[in-house]
Amino acid sequence: MTPAWMQDAPVQRLLAALAGGGVAARFVGGCVRDWQLGRPIGDIDLAVDTPPETVMTVLEKAGLKVVPTGLKHGTVTAIANHRPFELTTLRRDVETDGRRAVVAFTDDWRVDAARRDFTFNALYAEADGTIHDYFDGLSDLQAGRVRFIGDPDQRIAEDRLRVLRFFRFHAWYGRPPFDGPSLEACRRNAGALRGLSGERVRKELLRTLEAPAGADAADALFDTGVLDHWLPEYAGSARLRALRTREATAGVEPDGLRRLAAILPAGGDATRIGKRLKLSTQESVRLAVLLSETPPLGLAGGPPAWRAALYRQGRNFFVDRVLLAPEAAGDWRGALALAQAWTPPELPVSGADALALGLRPGPAVGQLLEAVEAWWIDGDFAAGRDACLAELARRAAAGEKPA
Ligand code: ATP
Ligand code: MG
Numbered sequence: 001m002t003p004a005w006m007q008d009a010p011v012q013r014l015l016a017a018l019a020g021g022g023v024a025a026r027f028v029g030g031c032v033r034d035w036q037l038g039r040p041i042g043d044i045d046l047a048v049d050t051p052p053e054t055v056m057t058v059l060e061k062a063g064l065k066v067v068p069t070g071l072k073h074g075t076v077t078a079i080a081n082h083r084p085f086e087l088t089t090l091r092r093d094v095e096t097d098g099r100r101a102v103v104a105f106t107d108d109w110r111v112d113a114a115r116r117d118f119t120f121n122a123l124y125a126e127a128d129g130t131i132h133d134y135f136d137g138l139s140d141l142q143a144g145r146v147r148f149i150g151d152p153d154q155r156i157a158e159d160r161l162r163v164l165r166f167f168r169f170h171a172w173y174g175r176p177p178f179d180g181p182s183l184e185a186c187r188r189n190a191g192a193l194r195g196l197s198g199e200r201v202r203k204e205l206l207r208t209l210e211a212p213a214g215a216d217a218a219d220a221l222f223d224t225g226v227l228d229h230w231l232p233e234y235a236g237s238a239r240l241r242a243l244r245t246r247e248a249t250a251g252v253e254p255d256g257l258r259r260l261a262a263i264l265p266a267g268g269d270a271t272r273i274g275k276r277l278k279l280s281t282q283e284s285v286r287l288a289v290l291l292s293e294t295p296p297l298g299l300a301g302g303p304p305a306w307r308a309a310l311y312r313q314g315r316n317f318f319v320d321r322v323l324l325a326p327e328a329a330g331d332w333r334g335a336l337a338l339a340q341a342w343t344p345p346e347l348p349v350s351g352a353d354a355l356a357l358g359l360r361p362g363p364a365v366g367q368l369l370e371a372v373e374a375w376w377i378d379g380d381f382a383a384g385r386d387a388c389l390a391e392l393a394r395r396a397a398a399g400e401k402p403a
Contacts (some may be wrong), residue, residue: 001236002129003035010081011044014064015127017080021058024049025087026109026124033120036141037173045086045294047124049064049107052076052089072102091115095192096158112135117162118156118169141307144175152185160192164204166339167221171211177389178220190225198278201230205277206256209263215240218263235265239324246323249338257283260319261290292319299320299330304380306335313343347373348385349392 005011006027015050016301018025028047035041052074056066063078074089090112095102106112113122113134120137127203131138135149146169148155148162156162163186169282181224182320193201209215221227227234240262247254257279264273268291274284295313298305299322322335354365376383383391 002127005035005041005044006125006129007033008083010083010085012051012277014046014059014078017059017062017064018048019127020062021054022050023055023058023068026126028088028120028124029116032123032125032131032142032174032185033137034076034136034233035125036123043084045088047090047109047112048087049090049109051105052087055089074105093158094289114149116149117159119145119149120173121169122149134216141173144173144180145179146170146179147179148182148185152182153188156185156189156192160189161196161200161204163189163193163226164196164201164208167217167226168204168208168211170220171208171213171217173380176215176216183220183224186226187224190228193226194229198276202277202279205230206260209240209259212244213242214259214284216218230276231263231273233264233268235263235268237263237324239263242327243323246332246336250319250323250340251334252319252323252336257286257370258290258323261287261320265293266291266293290324297325299325299332299335301330303334303338305341306338307344308377310397311341311381315339315344328341346380347376347388348383349388353389353392354396357393359396368392368395377402 015025025046025048027044029045031041031044042139050058052068052071055067057074059066059078067077067079068146069075069077069086074091076087077088089105090107090109091103092106092108092111093102093115094104109124109132113124113132116122118137118140119135120141122135123134123137123141124132126132131162139145140147148166151378161208166182205221208221210216211217218234218237218240221231222234240259243256243259244261246252251382260273270284270288270291273279274287279287295309297318298309306318309321313321319339320335322332325332349369351361351365351369354368355361359365359368369392372388372395375391376388
């Protein structure tokens with residue numbers, strides 16, 4: 001039985017073009033894995049038995065656009081009906097230095113499977129739905145077992161990024177306990193991860209934290225020593241666990257940076273962490289904001305304090321901070337519900353109203369408006385335009401100095 005995604009027009013067009021040119025192709029990796037689990041599939045990758053130049057010629061003849069994304073590694077991207085597909089020629093890793101592989105092409109599917117990382121990432125599917133499973137990936141997938149293909153130490157020596165991939169895939173697909181030999185190999189090799197690039201670590205780490213079982217993975221990353229170098233600030237997973245519950249309760253999408261903040265100490269040095277993990281300036285600033293404890297959130301203050309914070313801090317920031325607040329800080333459920341239900345009003349008076357009272361333009365007008373605004377917030381936004389105008393006039397007449 002073939003699934004619906006294989007019937008999609010762009011997929012069928014691609015398959016027809018390949019078959020027409022005598023290229024044998026199988027779906028591989030994430031799409032087969034996720035399909036077998038009944039999860040929505042992401043990108044579609046295919047393995048092909050023909051060298052990349054030939055694949056390009058065949059597809060172009062059939063009228064498809066092809067981009068030579070990684071010819072040396074056998075990868076081309078085909079675009080059918082505006083949809084991209086990655087096609088990689090069957091290959092064997094000839095030589096690896098722990099980061100980059102020199103590859104040779106092959107026509108042996110099993111050899112191609114053997115160079116992949118985990119058993120359930122080496123599942124192939126033919127166009128008729130036939131599955132090829134060379135390393136018991138299907139049973140591992142059903143059991144939630146993330147297992148290296150072959151000797152874990154050797155596979156990690158070939159590419160140490162696989163340690164991080166192990167924890168990421170466990171967080172998304174695994175069930176406790178961790179596969180013993182795989183986990184111990186990760187522990188033995190944790191020190192070697194120092195040499196990875198910050199970008200790659202950040203990508204893996206954030207995707208791991210976004211996963212349903214991200215908290216267990218974070219603890220394991222810490223326990224095996226992976227975080228010693230990359231995140232020595234690790235503050236445990238308790239807040240991350242709470243965060244997950246709150247996100248689910250409030251229907252808020254998981255967010256990698258927010259989840260990162262949840263495993264860091266409040267007030268942590270976002271700039272340093274951002275440098276290490278190659279966060280963008282914008283992301284570092286957001287992380288700093290997530291870790292900061294000022295201005296106070298006032299979660300214990302109930303709806304009036306929440307409305308004030310929502311007005312002053314904006315919904316996104318408010319929600320982030322409520323999601324991350326300590327359990328004892330107050331009624332996070334109520335605060336999140338309020339954030340959804342209530343839209344901050346606009347201050348009912350403006351500079352024009354102040355000028356209409358005869359005030360001269362200048363900084364004093366701004367200060368006066370700020371004072372009225374603070375009064376209006378203190379009154380829980382109850383004052384309408386008339387009351388605000390009256391307050392503005394009263395304060396203008398009193399020549400009040402700003403608070
Ligand atoms: P997702 O795209 O959801 O992260 P995926 O399995 O498609 O999952 P990719 O990183 O897109 O993951 O890689 C596609 C396939 O390539 C994997 O399923 C795996 O078979 C192989 N692969 C990717 N990276 C590595 C690696 N570092 N070592 C060995 N095999 C790898
Ligand atoms: Mg993929």
